[in-house]
Amino acid sequence: MNQIGIYIFAVLVVFVVIQTLCALAFTSSLCLPKSQIMPDELLPKAVIILALRGADPFLADCIRALVNQNYPQYELHIVVDSQEDPAWDIITKTIQQTGATHVKVSPLIVRHNTCSLKCSALVQAIFALDDSYNVAAFIDADVIAHPNWLRELVVPLIDKQIGASTGNRWYLPPSEQWGSLVRYVYNSASVVSMYIHEYAWGGSMAMKLSNLRQAQLLDIWTQSISVDAPVHRALQNIGLKVKFVPTVMMINGEDCDLAQCLRFITRQLIMPRLYHPKWMLFVVQVFVPSLALVVAMGMMLISILRGNFAAAALFGGGFVGYILVMVLLITRLEQGVRQVVWEHSKLMKRFSFRFLVKLLLAVPLTQLISTLATASAMIKQNVEWRGVVYQVKNPYDILLTEYHPYQKSLQALDSKASIG
Structure with missing residues (x-):
């Protein structure tokens, strides 16, 4: 029993060390x-899509x-799935209120059946550009860009070795719903993983259009379900790198329940399954510590019943120690992100004692849900996103099988709830 405890403890220590080193690299x-x-005069003309x-x-x-970006020459091009979409009226009203004249809004006209709707939208927007544009920036609608966002994405592209500049999304739960907490963890x-592997996030990313075309990303996107997952390899093939820019980390202040969270994590994990060359490493990083934690908990209870308190302490120490270290790493990551985005975000608030206590419980819950999501992602052949269904045979064999315009009935009643 004690020997098993030592093995389990050692496994958890190894994963704690690995995750600590990765987290410290990111915070650095x-x-x-x-x-x-x-x-201003040296900044290239840009488009935000x-x-x-x-x-x-x-x-x-x-x-x-x-x-209202602090950038001299740029336009905002918005591609909406359809004019029936509830987003259309919000866009029209908001643009009228701002009086902005550097915005173009169009419905998605060329809907490819071999890729995601988002990929179709980006391809349509880029094909419509004339030669005066040098840079394209991409953003998701679930984040709010600070005034220097575009400028800070574009400047790193001056380096000829940089093919794309990117930030990432950081969730800040507005409530303590378990789904929001698990998604946050x-x-x-x-x-951290995306930083270590130098992967881009399409919700805050910019590229020179010349590099985008040279990397043949337009062709790739017309056969892909993901915008950002293929970017790293496509740029690597032409000798370019992805540059992480801390100041364009984006805060997401939306809520979600556990069912939404499970769907979100499963959908997210399908992308590395399809496009990441080290996908099995992801699987190991999820399943091994999860199995170790389950065994540690079970063996601790058995050891207590048998009166072997030394073994129980070893199993319990491994279990509790792992969770405590994970919470400490999360709070350290949170502190680092806050230092970068604090001046731009109105959503940041201090952690309460109650939040930290729930975070201790959210860590093992996240481990469990991530394990379920990983198992689901390994076998799932269909991907559903906001009412659209795709059949996924392999990374570049995608078929849109079920489509209809987005309906208002699909909108969440809670004004801060994620819609997908």
């Missing part, structure tokens, strides 16, 4: 100097932020 990147200041299906809770605020680990 947040302390790097900001991008150099560049005069926003693809929409459904009206995200903070859509109006997102658009207001995008039309899961995403904390995901952000």
Whole structure:
């Protein structure tokens, strides 16, 4: 019994060390100097592309932020799934209120059946650009860009070795719903992993259009379910890198329940299954510590019943120690992100004692849900997103099998709830 306890304890220690090193590497990147200041006349003409299906809770605020960027020459091009979409009226009203004249809004006309609707929207928007545009920036509607967002994404692209600049999404639960807490914990680990593997996030990303075309991303996107997952390899093939820019980390202040959270994590994990060359490493990182935690808990109870308190202490110490270290890492990551985005975000608030206590429970719950989501992602052949269904045979064999315009009835009643 004691020997098993030592093995389980050792396994958990190994994963704690690995995750600690990765988290420290990420937090170190947040302390790097900001991008150099560049005069307006040297900044290339840019376009911001926003693809929409459904009206995200903070859509109006997102658009207001995008039309008020501190950038000399840029336009905002919005592609909406259809004119029946509830987002259409919000966009029209918001643009009228702002008086912005550098915005183009169009419905999705060319809907490819071999890729996601978002990929179709981006391809349509880019094909419509004339030669005066040098840079394309991409953003999701569930975040609100600060005034220097576009500028801070574009400046790193001056380096000829950089093919794309990117931030990432950081969830900040507005409530203590278990779904929101689990998504927050899961995403904390995901952000670190994406940084370590130098992966881009399409919700806050910019690329030179010349590099985008050279990497043949338009062709790739017309056969892909994901915008960002293929970017790293496509750029790597032409000798370019993805640059992480801490100051364009985006805060998401939406809520979700456990069912939504499970669907979200499963959908997220399908992307590395399809496009990440080290997908099995993801599987190991989820299943091994989960199995170790289950065994540790079970063996601790058995050891207590048998009166073997030394073994019980070993199993219990491994279980509790792992959870405590994970919570400490999350709070350290949170602190690092806060230092970068604090001045731009109105959503940031201090952790309460109650929140930290629930976080202790959310860590093992996240481990469980991530395990279920990983198992589901390994066998799932259909992906559903906001009422659209895709059949996924392999990374570049995608078929849109079920489509209809987004309906208002699918919108959440809670004004801060995620819609997908």
